[in-house]
Each structure stands twice: as structure tokens, then as C-alpha cells.
Amino acid sequence: MTPFLQATVYGLLQGGLLALVAVGFSLVWGVMNVVNLAHGALAITGAYFSWQLHESLGLDPVLSLVVVLPVMFMVGYVIQRGLINLVVNAPIWMTLLLTFGLEALIVNGLLLAFTGDFRSTRTGYSTNTLALGGVRIPYARLIAFGLSLLLTVALVLFIRNTKMGLAIRATGMDRTAARLMGMNVRHVYAVTFGTATALAAAAGSMIGLVGTFTPVVAGGYTLQSFVIAVLGGLGNMWGALAGGLVLGLATAWGALYLSGTLVNAIAFGILVLVLIVRPSGLLGKPYYEARAEA
Amino acid sequence: MAATSARPGMPESESESAHPELGAPTTGPPKAAPAGRTTASQLAGWALVLGLLVICLLAPKLFIPSFLRTLSAVFMFATLAQAWNIIGGFTGYPSFGNVVFFGLGGYTIAVLMARSHWSFWPALVVAVVLGAAYAMLIGIPTLRLKGHYFAIATLGVAEGTREIVLNVPKVTGGGAGITVPAVGPSATTSYPGNTGFLYYFLALLVVAMLAVYAIARSRFGFALRAINQDEDAAAAAGINTTRMKIAAFMVSGAITAAAGSIYAFQQVSIYPDRLFSVDITVLMVIMAVIGGSGTVIGPLVGGVGLQFLSEYLRQNFTDYHTFIFGAIIIVAVVLLPEGAVRFASETVRQRRLPIMDNLRRYRL
């Protein structure tokens, strides 16, 4: 029983973190119909950012978000406004290729700037665990999980209750009508992408807190974001969280009861299955479904 | 009375599309090249291609050995781009998992030659058949999806298939890879060497080019283009869209599997990470799209051009080449969204570089 509980807890914690990586990816996909292959690279950029702040200023990774989030928001804003907006109306593979080029650029830029060394943001609490009976919960992962929940809730509140959030949703549903409301679609898109980038960077900070990273792992996080976004339904924040948790649990249980080498197979199996059986995702909303070509 | 307001195919209201391009003359690019009838200029074009082919056939005399290897990689990628072009360019289904056929072909060869001691040629036939069969198997469920969903479903299939290959080490060698018996007493087919593989890949490229050329001019090609443009209208015109899409995917899969087979034999030892690498898929797409997807010649131009470019960058910018390549892709996507071939023909037609048109075409 203990292994099961332990795997469950760990899977949930891991899933929460992955959800934070994926939520921005899902937002961008849902609102702009752009599949951002550079998403993982942006997350890892955030990881380096946070790591650098910790190394040079001793800033705690959670605290460093005060700097990381706004800066990465601006980075994302500029990328969307200056680059992706140029091909937003093109056939889908154009945005896929553009963001793939962006990924190559970022990953290799990081490789040149930081080398391929594995990094980890090591804090005083990163070694501690909370033991509940036989089940152990590492503080760092708990913090990451908590932050994931917090930011997801914050994102939901932002999207639901602010004027910009309203504009983001409106633009995602009908770009033309949004223009007629006086919404500057270019700006709204850039804010959306900036928000997604900031969230990815926050996830990156947490990746550095709980584990190790190097530029080349970026692609793996993008792939996991795919699975989660599809599972949760595009542009659905709670869906992304749920998708992350489902993925975390499925791989944790799969590795425990089947084979550790099958975790990736399980993830992709889920992806393909969900796409074929229910393309709108587990929590997909009909209006996104209609929008999303399915 | 003068012309009326409703434009064919573009009603005043934009209710049929979620993200209409405001005031744009067309809502999409001319996705498929009009299939031309044989004309003098066309013949001239093909004569030129043929001439190049002859030059390349004479390559062993003209070039030094390592260039043969580079050239065979060029041919291979041009073939892969052309195979992708059938499903992605003509049919309009952007497969992001085409590498799965490459890997499948390679592993078929390796397993049959290493484990069952087959010789290369019958194994190649099996690999091609399996490639087509697998395309059918995964095409039946995934070709019902469209756009990003199809792209990602195929990506998932490719990644998943790699994991399966990794998890049956008794057959495939798993992560440790598998070695084709290419030399020594266990070899079932003598190893053709650099020149041999150059011809194999060239032959395959010619087959792929001819296949696509034939498809472009056949009923099948018309069906694919019609599906690409409007699937409902295609069905109403009597086209069995499901069957045609699956057939296109099968042809694409078969050619890709053949390329993977030759590649596996050439490499001798193969590993799942490489044979199912998403990078190979991305290269196929980039080459086809930047050359001109949906045209016969575009993938060749893209494949040859980009593979040489990447090789040039790698040799001359040892540390920065991937960085530069990424930047070039970005620039190419922004400036040549319709591909080099259409860009060139537009340039000739308008007698000016339509760069600003390209920039305006898809921007917000």
C-alpha cells in the first residue's frame, strides 16, 4: 500500500508542476491557435534566469519570481508582437516551423551562454522532506505544487475578472468582433503570449528548484505540454491542471505497476487516445471545440 | 448595373471562419499548384532536372568520397520531404509523425537482416509494405482529425512507436540499438559502400519524384488537391475522401519506409532515438514547406537547398550552426511562407521581389 500511496503523492506533485509548464501552452493554443514549440525552451530560459539570480544574488527561486515573471512577460510580449504576429494567419505548419526555429535559437543560445552543464537551484530547504507515515513529501516539490496551484488560480482570476482577461477570451472566440469592441488584437495576443511565457518561466524556476536542467531538456517539456493541453482541453486553465495531474498519476502508476521504461509510452498513448476519442479534451468547452478545427 | 458585392467563396459575413483575415483577397494561400498540361517550358524544366540527375549520376567521378555521403544524405532528405509533400502538401494533412515510417522501415530491415538473416532486397519489400500498412493502421483513426489535432496525433504516434521499439529489446535491441550484419560472414547482402548508397538514395529520390509527378497529374492527385481545398466539396464531387487520404498517407509511408530501410543498411547500427527523432520529421516539413509544399519540385529544392545549407553551416560555424539554422528557419518562414518555388515564380511573373506581399500576407 505504501508504494502505491507514495507513487500517487509523487505523481500528483510532479503532475502539478507539469501542469504549470503546460497551462501557458494551452492558453496560447486556445486563444491564438498557435502551437508554440518553443514553450519548453522558454520554461528552461526561466529556469536559467532564476538559477542565475540565485547564484549571483542568493535570491530564493520563489522570491526571484518577482523579477523573473515581469521580465519574461516582456520577453514573451516582444516575441509575439515582433515575430509570431507576422504569421498568425498562415497555415498551421508555418507557426509550427516558426516556433521550432525559435526553439533551436533559444536552446542553442542558452547552450552558448550557459554551456550544457546540468544546473540546479539549491536552497536550504531543497533537501527536506515531510514524512507522513510511510509517505514522504519533499518540501521543494510541495512548494512547486503550491505555486502551480496558486498561479493557476491567479491566471483563472486574471482571465475571468480583469478587463484584459475579458479581452483575451473575447479575442480567442471572435477576433473580428473583438476589434469592433476597440480591442487591439495585436496587443491582446502579445499579452497572452507574455503571460504564457511568464508562467512557463515560473515553472522553469520550479524545475530548477526540484531537479536539474540543461538547455537540451526543453523539448521534453514541450511534448509533455502537448499531452496535458490536449488532455485538459485547449485554453482551459483548470483543464491544464487536471491534465497535468492525470499525466503525473498515469506515469507514476504505470511506472510502478508496469515498467519504468514505459512512462513515455503511456504519456503518448494517452495523447493519441484522447485525440481520437475526445479531441476537445477531458474538460473541453464546446466553444473552443468549435473554434479548434476538430 | 455593375458588379455585385458578394465575392465568390468569400461571403460578406465571415461567419464561416473563426479568424478571418480582414479584407484579405484570399483567405488562404494557393495551396496546390495547378496541374499543368505538358508544355514546352515544362518539358524544358524537366529536361533540366534530368540533366542534373545525370550530373549526379556521374557524381562518383566528379566528386570525392565524403561528398558522396553528403550527397546521399541530401537525396535522402529530399526524398523524405517529397514523401511528406504527398500527405502534407497535396492532401493538406500536416503529419508531424512521418518519421515513424522512417523508423519502422529501418527497424524492419535491421530486424529481418540481423535476426532472421534475410538479405536486403526482400527485407526492403517487406519494409515498404509495412510502411504502407502502418500508415493505413494509424491513418484510419487519425485522418479524421484536422489541422493541429492531426499534426499532434501523428507526433504522438511516432513518439509512442519509438517507446514500443525501446521496450521490446529482445527483438529490436532496445536502447542499445541493433546492428545490421553488413560485413563479415554473417552479412547477407554485401555492403554497397558510399557510392552504392548514393545510387540507392538517388534511385529512391527519382522514384519519389516520379511518383509525385505522376500523382500530380493523375486523378489521384486531383482528388488530393480537391481534399486539401475543400473536403466537403470534394466528397460532393464524388471523391471517396477517406480512401484517398489513407491512400496518400500509405504512399507517403511507403516511400518514407524505403528511405529508412536504406538508411538503416547504410548506418549498420541504428538506435531508436535517431530513427524516430522528431527532428527528422521537422526537417521533412521545413524542406517541403520552404521549397514549396504542394508542388512537385518544391520539396526537391527545399531538401537539396536546406541540407546543403545545414551542412555548410555545420562545417563552417562549428559552435553556432544550429543557432544560425534556427534563425534562418525563422526568416524563411516569415519571408517565404509560400515556399521558394512559388516565390521564384511570383518574382518572375511580377518582375519584382514580392517580399513585402509575403510579409503582409499572414500577419495580424
Place this chain on the structure above:
Amino acid sequence: MTAALETRDLSVRFGGLKAVDGISVTVEDGRVLGVIGPNGAGKSTFINLITGQIRPTRGKVLVAGRDLTGAKPWKIAAARVARTFQINKPFRGLSVRDNVAIGAMFGAPGGGSVAKARGVADEVLERLGLSGVAELGPTELSVAHAQRLEVAKALALRPRVLFLDEAMAGLRPAEMEPQLELIRELRREGLAIVVVEHVMRAIRSVCDTVLVMQEGRELLTGPPDEVLADERVITAYLGQRYAERQRAERAEAGGSGPAVADQVGPRPEGETRAPG
């Protein structure tokens, strides 16, 4: 003799909405059925049910006596049932000739080679007066030519049953007459034709029978003049108020003349799509 086209109790529902509810029609060879009705009446959905774009939830579709209920669109096309779409759907990347040739390649009985199909296409284009634009792309056509192209694409299937969904939309009166003449000619050749139209003049001048739909149901069916003068139709189309006015005017003028025959109904926007 079996009718070229027959529907029995054809119905479909989307969720709670009965988009088409129990429509039964019979169209003999060489007859033209007009389908009219206000926006959202289910006219295009009705066509889509017959030509296979949507599967009916109830009822039957018989083509020349053969049951083709719920068959895929290409099966229907192979049974020589052709259609145009309310929103034109040309194959943009192909020339006008090849647009037409596609129908001949796949839909026409026995199919045909590309060359043969292009021959057929040239014949059809010639007949429709489109030979001059055969090499152009469909987006370069005028509205009238674009509408003709849609008809040409359908005719290339050598149909026995032809559906024309708003083939007059956007046409000037002068351009409309040849289109109407074409329909009459096809009718003489023995085609069974179903015309969905908002242009009442067109309905009156070519239809043998008119089916009036409202909210997915049949309101009434009958000869055009009778149907177009019917109070229920006027009310359905133009509302109580307008109908009363018409009545008053007619009473004033001695109660003669057509009622709504020359009226243009509201635009049929967004009617083809099913919800969701």
C-alpha cells in the same frame, strides 16, 4: 416508374433542435422542385441530409428507388446526385477547367482519366459559356461566372438529380435569365432538379412544385403561384404586419396580382451549419 428522388419522413435533430422534421418529397425525372422558407427553416440542412453531408436521425432517402439513406457523399454522387453549395466551394488552387474536370473524374459513372475528364469539362464549360475563362483560377471570376462554375462542377457529374442551393445569389437580373434558361433546359433533358432559392421570380419561373419549409417542417407544398399567394407563406416570410398590408393593398387594387412572387426574402445566413 420510380421517382428520381424520394424522401420519406426525413428528419434530423441536433441536440434538442429538430432542424429537419419529417419531410417527404418526390421529384420525378424532368421536374423541378423549389424549396423556400425563411431563414433557419432547414432548407440547406434538408439538402445536406439527402446528399450525405449530414446523416438523418429518421426517415429514408431513395434515389431512383435505391435506398441511400445516410450514405457517404461520394456514394450519393456516384448515384448521379449532384449539388452546389450555398457558399461557393471552388477548389482554389485548380483552374476552372480542372475544377469541373474533378466531377467528371470521380462522380461520373465509371470515372474517367484526367484527359477524358478534361474533355468532359470542356464540353460542360462550352455549354455554360465558360470556355473563355477555363484557364483562370476560380478566385478570378466574376460573381456570375463563379455561380456558373458551381453549376458546371455539378453538371460534370452527369447527374440525374441536381440540387442548386442559392444558385441565383448575387446575380443581376440580366445575369439571372441565362441561369434560369439553363435550368429549364436541364429539366427538358429529364433531370430531376431541386432548387433552393430566395429569389421568388426564379422559383416562379422554373419550378413545377414548391415546398415551403418553416422551422424544419413542411408548411405546404403546391404549384408555385398557389403557394406564393398563400397567406401562411406570406406570414411566414414577411410577418403578420406585412401580410396585412399586402391584403389591404390587394383589397384596394381589386385583389389581383401576385403576392410575394417578386419579393426577396431575408438572407439565408448561417443556415447550413449545424449547431456545435
Place this chain on the structure above:
Amino acid sequence: MLRHPTRKPAIVALVAGSVLLTACANSGGSSSSSSGASTGVSGDTVTLGAAVSLTGALAREGILTREGYDLCTDVVNAKGLQIGGKKVKLAITYQDDKSAPDTAGQLIDQFNDKGNKLILGPYGSATTEAAAAVVERNGQVMVDSSGADDKIFTKGYKRTFAVLSPASKYLSAIVTAVNELATPKPKTVAILSADDGFSKTAADGAKTEAGKVGWNVVATNYFPSRATDVSSSLTQIRGLKPDLVLGSVHLEEGIAIIRQSRELGVTPMAFGETVAPPTPDFASTLGPQAEGVLGSSQWTKEGKGKDEWFGTAADYNASFQQKFGREPEYHAAEATAACFAFVEAMTKANSADPNKVLDAVAALDTDSFFGQIKFNQTGLNIYKPMAVIQIQQGQQVAVWPKTDKTSAMRWPVATS
């Protein structure tokens, strides 16, 4: 929309043609220029070819390997290399194999055409294996610095030599060392392994060795190569309470095992891992958690060997530190050693002619900062033992073999 669609093929063929021709002409021209140098010495420079991974999954280790090669040329050129009675400069030309075996093979061919007959091995087993096949075919000579998978040495290649110990020794060395040094001896061992070829071979080697010394292997568990989450494997073995946990891993999995074991409360007497512990990132990333972890290393700075170029292992350590500002780890050392083997062989043969160098490499029997080097029939270094290091107070210290040790092995390692 295009008005004259039928002219397009001609235009595009023209474009295609010019692209193809230009490309053919360029590449053909540039690579055929220097094919004359069959001796490997052109002018007063002898150039070695090295295909290393500078991008892609192996970029990190590839760059470490390149540092080792770079140090070699620095030191050798500073001291002066004499071949055929004249002073020549040693140079290495690098190409990026993008971590892809096919590219590595292609690069070896390109080196061959440019006259680079002497090849320094790439990083990693898959790339090395691909390179070895081409080297054999082209009549080049390769000294392998890091391709350790035993598979490479079973193919009868005559032109590939490895200064390092093969994969099967990587983890078994820890078993031998612990069995020799530990009191109390562990009775049970769990082996965790990545599922790539190299790691699995190493795991198998340890399993065999554990059987020989009479330990009970309670679990052998695999996870995907390059995983950063191995929690499921750890959850599975936690209940088995093994005395020793061995990891057949690369850096990221190695870090994950230690880190997640602490998180999950997997507390054996000690951990031992291949590859990861000697890498500087290991201790710096894990901090106190790395304390006491055993690692197998191809080389330690405590090694006893010595040569005229690099001096002792300690000297090597010093010169590396001088150049790069930090201590070398074994990837760099084995790279330098491979380069050293060439330098030594060229000096002995008094030529850079590939066949003479081949014979000289095959006949090599020399001491070095890397230990003694002599290759057997299959190309493996027969003298090469693995060393075992342990992280103590954040530093790696050599604990085995006894001859090279600087500190006693701490056992059992207190874990919390």
C-alpha cells in the same frame, strides 16, 4: 493566384537547378582541395580529426571531451612535437556530429577526404560505433576516448583503440571495491539503470560481479534514458531495503537517483553510480546530498602513472586547472589520453603516416598520466582499471584501487 500556372515548372526547375549546381560546385570544390596529405602532415602541422557532439543531447559531454583534446594540443605544442626530425605543430579540427551517429559517420568520411586519417573519437557509444565502422572502411585510425560500450570491441575492428575501460567494468568496479573495502559488507544490492545500451551493459556487468562476490541482487530496474524523474523505480525498491543502490546512469539520472532517494527515504548503506559522481556538476548540484556517493571513474588525479608530456595525474590536474579554471573530470582526462596515444605513437613511429601510426598505436606499451596504456587485439586498453571515487566533504577523493587511494572509503555512509 497565378495567372500562368503552366510556366511554373520551368521556373522552379531553373531555381532547383541553380541551387543544386551551386551546392555541388561549392562542396565539391572546397573538400577536394586538400586531399594530398596522405602522411597527415601538411607543411609543419599534423592535424587530427575529431567529431564531437557540440549540439544535441550529448552536447555537454561532447564539450568536456573537446576540452580534453584542447588541453592536449596546448601542452604538446608548448613542449614541441618532433616528427621526422622536424618540429611540427599538433592541431585538431573539430566538427559537430549533432549527437547523431549518422552525422558522426559522415564526418569521419569528410575527414578522410581532407586527409585527416587520424581520428579522435566522439563522445558516446552510439556515435563512436558509427565512427568506428567508417574508420575501418576508410583505413583511418581512431583512438576512442569515451565510447565504452563493449559491443564496439566485438566487431573485429582493427583500427579503433580505446584508452578507456569498457562499459561492463564501469559499475562492476564499484562492486569489487565495496566488497573489498566495506565492513560490514552489504548483502543486498538494487541496480537501477537507464535503458540505453551503454548503461545496460554496465548494469549487466555489475550484476555478474555481484553474483560472483555473493551478494543478492534484489532488483534490477530500468527507466528511460535521460530521465530526470526516477521516483517510481525508487518507490519500488524502497520496500526491499537494499544495502547498496547502484545506478548505471548518466549525469541527470544519477543526480535524480540521489536527490529523489533522499526525498523518498531510500536509505541504503551507500549509493554507487557510473558517470555521474566524478562529473563536477554532480557535487555542485546535489551539495550535501552528494556526500558519500561512490562513483566509478576512468581516471583520478591520484593515479600513479606518469609521462613526459603531461607528467603525473596531479600535474595534469594542475595544467587543466590553469587552462580552464577548474579541476578536470575523467571525460577530459580520457580525451587527453586518447590524444596522448596518438602523440606517443607518432613520436615512436617518427611519422604521421596512418599505417605507421596504426602499427605504433597497436604496439604501444607506455605509462601515462592516465595510467599504463597497451591495447589488446580488440583495441581495448588491457591495463586500464576503473577507479572508484567517493564524494567526501564536497570533493571527490579516490578510494580504490588501494594503490591510488587518497582517502579511506567511508562506510556505511550516514544517510538521512
Place this chain on the structure above:
Amino acid sequence: MLQVSELSAGYGRVPVLFDISLDVDEGDVVALVGSNGAGKTTLLRAMSGMLPPSGGTVVLDGKDITRLASEQIVRLGIAHVPEGRRLFPGLTVEENLLAGAYHRSDGDVRRDFDRVLDMFPRLRERLRQVAGSMSGGEQQMCAIARGLMSRPRLLMVDELSMGLAPNLVDLFLDRLKAIAADGIAVLVVDQDVDAALRAARHGYVMSTGHITAQGSSEQLLADPAVRDAYMGVG
């Protein structure tokens, strides 16, 4: 207040509007009628910046707004209720209305919100309902209310009666009159010449991209030539 002079526009190479001129004054309801495909929707799109005109000018309160983007034009006071309403289907009625006030930063948004709900009490009952799930009439109410939320000087309503039950059309026409009485200019487009002209004081008749007649509603309703032009196809 609004002058359109010799405005031309088209899609790609196909011209659709030819030298259109029209005026709308404060407090006016102006009808723009014409048959299917006459170019009415295109004219509105050109006026609201959704389609760049190829010639001519649009002047609002003396300011040339011809080349401005639609998001700027709405800020200057033109609200366009597009054909098909184009509500945000996944947003609630309340959110749709607030989206209409997106560009406003004055403190009166809440007051206007109450006012439009007073105008269309039905919407008050539906505030939390997702717009995509409402009936056609309710959607049209929401669309007009959303347009009013931008506090326009000019409200343009395209295809007012489309898909509405005839008795509802009267209600909408009454509302538009009330809106105009508040000093907002209203330009209503409809194919139903009778309905639209009865609500308006002035009208313009469009046919195949041209203004073919203009004048007071009574004049236009009585003018057989206009009726012919309007019937177009007859």
C-alpha cells in the same frame, strides 16, 4: 456629424463599392436598404475600419477617420453591430456587455450597463447565461446593447431583422428610435425595406455597390422606381 464621401472599396481585385456618399446626423435614424448582395455590409465594414477603403473619405465630427483601424474608430464613437451579431459565444451576457465597454475608462460604465439593461430587460434575466446559448432575438438584443456600451456617437446595426420573428422586429425598431432620441445617430441596415424605412426618417437605397436613391422615408416608400431598384431581381 458623419459624412461619407465617394467611398470605394473591394475585396482584392473585385470592386464592391463605387463612390458611396451619405450623411448621418445626430439623433437621426437612417436606413440603408437594398437587396441581397447590394454592398450594404461591405459599406459598414469600410466605415468601421474592418475593410480598408480604396478611395474616398469617412469623416466623423470633422475628423477624417478613413484609414484608422477598427479599434481606433470605435474609440472615436462608431459602434458597429455586425451581421450575424458576432457575440462572443462563450462569454456570458454580462461579459459581452462589458467587452463592449472595453476601451472606456470613464466611471460611467456601470451606469450605462444599467441603462442598456433597462432598455432590454430580457437581458437582465440572462446576465449569467452564455451568449451562444440564447435565442436569436436575445442575441440581437445583446449585440445592440453591447454596441451601446461603447457609448457611441453613431450606432450601425447590420441586418437588424435577420432571423428574428416579425413581431420582434417592431420592438427593435422602437428601441432604435429611443436610442436616437437620446442623441445617438443610428444607421440601420436591412433587407426589409418596409420595416427599416418606417423606423427611419431618411433612407438610402443601395444596389450593386451604388447608392441608387435617397430621401425621406415617405418619399422612398412611395417611389416606385426605388421599389424596383430595391427589388432588383424582380
